[in-house]
Amino acid sequence: MTKSYHSLDEIRTHVTRIDNEILALLAERRQLSLEVAKSKIKTTKPVRDQEREQALLLRLIDEGKQHQLDANYVTQIFHTIIEDSVLFQQAYLQKLTNPDSLQPVVRVSFLGAKGSYSNLASRQYFSRKQTKLVEMSCSNFRDVVNVVETGQADYGVLPIENTSSGSINEVYDLLQHTSLSIVGEITQPIEHCLLTAVPTSLDQIDTLYSHPQPHQQCSEYLRTMGDIRQEYTSSTADAMLQVAELQLPNVAAIGNASSGELYGLTPLKTGIANQQENFTRFIVVARKAVDVTPLIPAKTTLIMSTGQKPGSLVECLLVLRNLNINMAKLESRPVIGNPWEEMFYVDVETNLKSEAMQQALEELTRLTRFIKVLGCYPSENVKPTEVDYPEE
CATH class of the missing domain: 3.40.190.10 (Periplasmic binding protein-like II)
Known part of the structure; x- marks a missing residue:
């Protein structure tokens, strides 16, 4: 039965109490995740167990139904909690692996x-x-x-x-x-928005300040603004500082709303990026590389220059495929000073010290003109565990 309240203040008092209880429970859960990390050191189990995560989410979805909470709401909350737990455990294990850091x-x-x-x-x-x-x-x-x-x-x-x-x-x-x-x-x-220093309206804005990247990331919206002068700055913070100093109704900065508060700016228009998920x-x-414990997901980034003959890059990529190494990123850039020659940047989802990666490096060294490992590091991209649940 829902309890009845006599006033809005009384309702807010109870909401505050519940919020504080939630925060205390989240802190307790985070500390328990640390104990889980300690136990995994002894058992050498990886930080992530997606089968258990899936079972956990399904149980929580069923439990949520008993409280009239829909599945999407429950999974959104616990995806965030699981992500924090994984990253918290990774940070702890990395400190143990690199004590001098x-x-x-x-x-x-x-x-x-x-x-x-x-x-x-x-x-x-x-x-x-x-x-x-x-x-x-x-x-x-x-x-x-x-x-x-x-x-x-x-x-x-x-x-x-x-x-x-x-x-x-x-x-x-x-x-x-x-x-x-x-x-x-x-x-x-x-989260890009238009930030201004004084009260104004969109039709008054004729000049926008920001780093070139935000200008590019918001290009579709900027085209709808008509003849706008785009001024480039060294960073979004510098753009906000400049708009704050100008104190003019016709200028705005592209930047983050919470950062804009540091400079006394307010959002005039939010959600202006080309993609909603930006x-x-x-x-x-x-200066010093780190060791990544095998208990957590790792990425290795390397650069290489292949021979100037057909199929050279394909041969290198086949090495990764044959060793079942997933490539997360491939980027080419010209080699400065060597016209028409390119350097390839490769991100792979594996630990540098793994047997597969060591074998890959041995084979790639034979196939390339130049190869260098730029680093091996913990993967911070915690992909949400997918669960199939019946639609409400």
Whole structure:
């Protein structure tokens, strides 16, 4: 029976109580996931057990029905909880595998000022590492890499690809020549909106500031705005700062709404990206490579230059297929200084130390003119476990 309440304040008091109880239970569940990780070290079981996850979700769906909760609502909530549990366990196991990487404070370089998408990705990535950040803003990707190479920063965070605008070529080109290793990744939702400093309307806007990538990712909406002047900045944060300083009704920045609050900006129009599900994948680079425990999913990124003859690339890809190694990404970029020659970037979903990957590297070394491993790192892309349940 639903309890009756006498006032809105009374209802809100009970809602607050329930919210606090939920938070306490989530914290307790997270700590239990840590105990699960410890037990898996002894049994050498992998972090993910998708058969158990599927059984868990099906049981929760049935349980939810008893409380008039639909299946989609239940699975959305518990997909998020399971993802957090997996990433929390991975972070714990990686700390044990790389004990010399334990630092109470780390220096992280990223593109733009505070509030840029790279800054948001940095904070999200290191939030699970239980370490304090010293944030180092950089005006371009080259500087992000340089400060790590010279020891001024411990890590650098770089965007590598976006679901709407594709690969970020400048970053791929930097990876050809750096001595740094890729040690992590994170995929962040990108929620673009138009941000203004003063009250205004869409028909007054004639100038938009942002990094070139957001301009590209919002190109379809921008075309509907007519003759708009697009001004490029080094980051979304710099665009927001410029609009905040101008204080004009005809200018706006493309950026994140929560970041806009840092600069006193308010959203004029939300959801302007070409794709509703707009995500950017960031990589984390450091001077020293990390070891990835075999208990968690791993990715290995390598670059290679094949021979200048027909079928050279196909021969290399067949090596991966024959060893049952899944390729998650293949990107080509021109080799600077060598016209018509290309370098291929390959992401594979396997641990560098695995027997299959070691055999693949041996065979690829014979087939290529140049090959280099850029890094092996934990895969942060926790794919939701699919469950089949009857429609309501």
